[in-house]
Amino acid sequence: MAVNARQKVILRTMGIPVWAAHRDIPGQKKDNESTEQLFEPETERPITPEIRREASQELEQKTEQKTEQKTEQNRALRADQKIERAPADSWSLLQDQVNGCTNCELNLSRTNPVFGVGNKQASLMIVGEAPGHDEDLKAEPFVGEAGHVLDQMLFSLGLSRYDVYIANIIKCHPPNNRKPLASEIEACSDYLLRQINLVKPRLILTVGAVSTKKLLHSRELISELRGKVFTHQESSIPLVPTYHPAYLLRKPTEKRTVWRDLLLVKKMMAES
Numbered sequence: 001m002a003v004n005a006r007q008k009v010i011l012r013t014m015g016i017p018v019w020a021a022h023r024d025i026p027g028q029k030k031d032n033e034s035t036e037q038l039f040e041p042e043t044e045r046p047i048t049p050e051i052r053r054e055a056s057q058e059l060e061q062k063t064e065q066k067t068e069q070k071t072e073q074n075r076a077l078r079a080d081q082k083i084e085r086a087p088a089d090s091w092s093l094l095q096d097q098v099n100g101c102t103n104c105e106l107n108l109s110r111t112n113p114v115f116g117v118g119n120k121q122a123s124l125m126i127v128g129e130a131p132g133h134d135e136d137l138k139a140e141p142f143v144g145e146a147g148h149v150l151d152q153m154l155f156s157l158g159l160s161r162y163d164v165y166i167a168n169i170i171k172c173h174p175p176n177n178r179k180p181l182a183s184e185i186e187a188c189s190d191y192l193l194r195q196i197n198l199v200k201p202r203l204i205l206t207v208g209a210v211s212t213k214k215l216l217h218s219r220e221l222i223s224e225l226r227g228k229v230f231t232h233q234e235s236s237i238p239l240v241p242t243y244h245p246a247y248l249l250r251k252p253t254e255k256r257t258v259w260r261d262l263l264l265v266k267k268m269m270a271e272s
């Protein structure tokens with residue numbers, strides 16, 4: 001391969017001697033020449049400052065490229081090692097993260113984060129809206145009057161709150177029992193998804209409009225969505241929405257509707 005003057009400078013800079021083939025020299029004998037005799041160090045030719053500068057730039061460029069390649073390889077290696085070292089998701093890790101969470105303003109007004117409660121291997125998971133005043137104080141979801149109604153609903157399914165897993169869409173109590181803001185729901189949504197992935201229930205029962213719309217990414221009214229079977233997109237788990245127990249306290253006549261939804265839940269649990 002032909003080596004130009006700039007490359008020769010680079011090779012010499014790197015301490016590599018440059019050899020070149022004999023040119024045809026008049027009168028030189030060609031027969032019976034050994035391989036060694038065909039090559040000799042190239043005769044030095046004047047190297048201009050221009051050639052030297054270009055060679056130096058080229059060498060610098062090559063060195064930079066190699067350094068960048070190495071840095072990139074090291075970065076990829078570190079990323080791999082980080083993935084291998086990352087602990088698998090676990091209840092204790094998740095609970096610690098929720099306890100110390102400051103992802104939204106609700107961390108400033110809460111008394112306690114309300115993580116979730118129940119059987120961590122439950123077949124049925126109940127997802128509500130947000131902790132109320134009583135839940136905020138006791139750090140447990142559905143402990144007030146609405147909690148009593150939920151217990152009755154579960155009783156009609158032949159279950160208690162210790163047979164199912166209960167969690168809310170957000171973990172901290174919104175002041176004055178206001179509805180959680182979209183930004184708060186978004187900030188908290190990863191925790192619920194991780195709870196669903198850890199429990200791996202056979203069925204999710206959403207109670208109320210907020211949790212139903214969030215998990216179904218829907219804008220439809222809860223009255224349109226309730227009593228139907230959907231699939232929770234992120235986990236591929238079947239999901240049935242119904243009214244929130246607190247709504248039944250305000251409108252007891254809807255208990256009959258919820259009863260029908262619970263019959264559907266019971267049927268699906270028996271079949272799955």
Ligand code: SF4
Nearest residue numbers: 101103104107172188
């Ligand atoms: S509501 Fe959720 S996101 Fe906001 S502070 Fe509580 S745990 Fe964090």
